[in-house]
Amino acid sequence: MPHVVTQACCGDASCVFACPVNCIHPTPDEPDFATAEMLYVDPSTCVDCGACVSACPVGAIVPDHRLPAGQERFVDLNARHYAAAEAPSTSDAASMAARFPVDHVLRLPLAPAAPPSALRAGTSVDVGIVGSGPSAMYAADELLRHPQVSVTIYERLDRPFGLARFGVAPDHLSTRSVMRLFDEIARDARLRILLNTEIGRDITLDEVRRRHDAVIWAGGAPTDRPIEIPGTGLGGVASATSFVGWYNDHPDFADLDVDLSTDRAVVIGNGNVALDVARILVTDPGELVATTIAPRALEVLRRSEIEEVVVVGRRGPADAAFTLPELVGLADSGVPITVDEADLAPVLHPDSESPGAPGVLDDTSRAKNAVLQEIAARRTPSGRRIRLAFWESPAEFTGTGRVSSVTLRRNRIGDGPTGIEETGQHRDLPAGLVLTAVGYRGVAVPGLPFDAATGTVPHRTGRVVDGDAPVRGVYVTGWIKRGPSGFIGTNKSDSAETVAALLEDLSGR
Ligand SMILES: Cc1cc2nc3c(=O)[nH]c(=O)nc-3n(C[C@H](O)[C@H](O)[C@H](O)COP(=O)(O)OP(=O)(O)OC[C@H]3O[C@@H](n4cnc5c(N)ncnc54)[C@H](O)[C@@H]3O)c2cc1C
Numbered sequence: 298m299p300h301v302v303t304q305a306c307c308g309d310a311s312c313v314f315a316c317p318v319n320c321i322h323p324t325p326d327e328p329d330f331a332t333a334e335m336l337y338v339d340p341s342t343c344v345d346c347g348a349c350v351s352a353c354p355v356g357a358i359v360p361d362h363r364l365p366a367g368q369e370r371f372v373d374l375n376a377r378h379y380a381a382a383e384a385p386s387t388s389d390a391a392s393m394a395a396r397f398p399v400d401h402v403l404r405l406p407l408a409p410a411a412p413p414s415a416l417r418a419g420t421s422v423d424v425g426i427v428g429s430g431p432s433a434m435y436a437a438d439e440l441l442r443h444p445q446v447s448v449t450i451y452e453r454l455d456r457p458f459g460l461a462r463f464g465v466a467p468d469h470l471s472t473r474s475v476m477r478l479f480d481e482i483a484r485d486a487r488l489r490i491l492l493n494t495e496i497g498r499d500i501t502l503d504e505v506r507r508r509h510d511a512v513i514w515a516g517g518a519p520t521d522r523p524i525e526i527p528g529t530g531l532g533g534v535a536s537a538t539s540f541v542g543w544y545n546d547h548p549d550f551a552d553l554d555v556d557l558s559t560d561r562a563v564v565i566g567n568g569n570v571a572l573d574v575a576r577i578l579v580t581d582p583g584e585l586v587a588t589t590i591a592p593r594a595l596e597v598l599r600r601s602e603i604e605e606v607v608v609v610g611r612r613g614p615a616d617a618a619f620t621l622p623e624l625v626g627l628a629d630s631g632v633p634i635t636v637d638e639a640d641l642a643p644v645l646h647p648d649s650e651s652p653g654a655p656g657v658l659d660d661t662s663r664a665k666n667a668v669l670q671e672i673a674a675r676r677t678p679s680g681r682r683i684r685l686a687f688w689e690s691p692a693e694f695t696g697t698g699r700v701s702s703v704t705l706r707r708n709r710i711g712d713g714p715t716g717i718e719e720t721g722q723h724r725d726l727p728a729g730l731v732l733t734a735v736g737y738r739g740v741a742v743p744g745l746p747f748d749a750a751t752g753t754v755p756h757r758t759g760r761v762v763d764g765d766a767p768v769r770g771v772y773v774t775g776w777i778k779r780g781p782s783g784f785i786g787t788n789k790s791d792s793a794e795t796v797a798a799l800l801e802d803l804s805g806r
């Protein structure tokens with residue numbers, strides 16, 4: 298009865314270090330860890346000892362005979378990860394590549410693994426951390442392993458833990474339980490958290506630097522990427538950032554005016570956040586009572602007239618930004634979902650007689666495609682539902698005062714910088730609510746260098762640099778360091794790298 302990694306996995310790799318037989322992969326020092334959408338247990342070597350279960354902060358590993366409903370598919374996904382070490386046959390690969398061309402799949406690298414760090418005995422170190430999100434809490438945890446270190450966290454909001462509280466969907470209770478780990482870290486007597494304290498507004502960064510031996514900026518990437526097309530200023534067009542903040546009781550978005558008196562909502566972008574907002578919009582409010590959703594949002598959702606939420610991706614299914622575990626979770630959770638068979642059909646490259654572009658799908662994309670095929674074969678749900686649409690980009694939002702329609706242009710594989718080009722076809726989709734979910738972005742920090750192209754603070758292994766010169770005593774971690782990629786647990790290895798650099802610098806004083 299092997300153990301199985303399931304949907305809630307946030308990739309912190311704690312299980313990897315707990316496992317006595319090294320049967321959980323990829324490990325942080327393996328190359329695939331940087332792009333893996335989840336970790337997998339090898340069923341042929343797992344000895345069923347359960348050590349990983351107690352190491353996992355979010356209850357994502359379970360014995361295969363105790364899988365929660367809707368997670369059964371993960372047994373096969375874990376096993377297939379190892380079976381798929383065998384390459385697909387040439388004909389199989391060719392037919393998959395034709396059906397789901399992927400010559401332009403882009404996966405952002407996540408975080409590197411850091412070697413263990415040391416601090417000389419007798420040294421006393423006082424570190425300030427700006428932000429209390431996952432990257433800050435993992436950095437604090439890493440620092441507090443050293444008895445000489447004390448830490449002060451500065452957080453602008455009235456409650457700690459950043460997007461673990463204000464981003465993770467309210468119905469993803471296992472993932473949200475990572476906050477129990479952060480609570481435990483926060484109980485350390487050498488850690489204090491100052492809430493309602495914004496650096497740059499209440500205290501300057503210079504002042505924080507004077508107070509501490511070193512400062513780690515862990516302020517995240519708080520804004521969304523804008524969509525620059527006509528109509529973004531219309532009522533009823535909002536960012537997923539604000540909508541997520543609204544249903545998660547984020548103080549900045551508590552008063553957002555959300556009008557759900559429309560029968561269709563459109564979500565632009567198809568990452569995990571897009572799936573989150575779509576799922577919340579179609580879930581029976583009666584089921585949301587048992588979640589952490591903000592009561593005010595629940596009241597509005599109870600009056601919702603939405604019948605369909607269309608999630609629009611500009612490229613094909615093989616390039617969908619959502620991860621495999623999230624797709625599986627959605628497909629098997631009973632949430633009504635549909636996808637047009639036409640969107641899964643082979644797509645002709647404009648310069649090619651043969652369908653598709655060269656390129657063999659990786660295992661994750663193949664597994665995603667299999668799930669999408671299965672959804673397409675299901676009968677279209679009659680009531681409130683999510684529709685996944687591919688190969689379309691928004692051209693314009695139209696309406697008088699409020700949005701009433703979205704013009705979507707059809708794409709195909711092409712030679713443009715994003716791997717697609719317009720076909721010239723378009724359609725107008727009536728909709729009274731549009732949520733844009735095309736990614737997050739860091740903002741410049743007064744007093745620190747900033748790379749506007751990536752929305753990050755430039756650094757070398759976590760040490761902030763201005764050109765070639767290090768900014769003494771200032772470090773970065775999390776989304777403001779590597780960009781908005783990865784899972785909650787990805788920040789653990791990211792912060793370990795930053796803390797290793799910091800301790801190396803301070804031990805050399
Ligand atoms: C909507 C959404 C849902 C997600 N869901 C999941 C999920 O289900 N599973 C998963 O594994 N990952 C999920 N993620 C990703 C995960 O949340 C991120 O990897 C992680 O939160 C990044 O951590 P961070 O510490 O860099 O930033 P954040 O979590 O954003 O934390 C930054 C903190 O810094 C504070 N801050 C910023 N500026 C200042 C300042 N000037 N002074 C003081 N404080 C400041 C902010 O208030 C915030 O608390 C989700 C992300 C989003 C956006």
Ligand code: SF4
Pocket residue numbers: 299300315316317318319320321338342343344345346347348349350
């Ligand atoms: S049950 Fe034991 S052997 Fe199996 S994955 Fe977990 S720690 Fe490894």
Ligand code: SF4
Pocket residue numbers: 302303305306307308309310311312313336352353354355356357358786
């Ligand atoms: S959340 Fe961490 S400990 Fe749990 S399964 Fe995923 S990588 Fe392993």
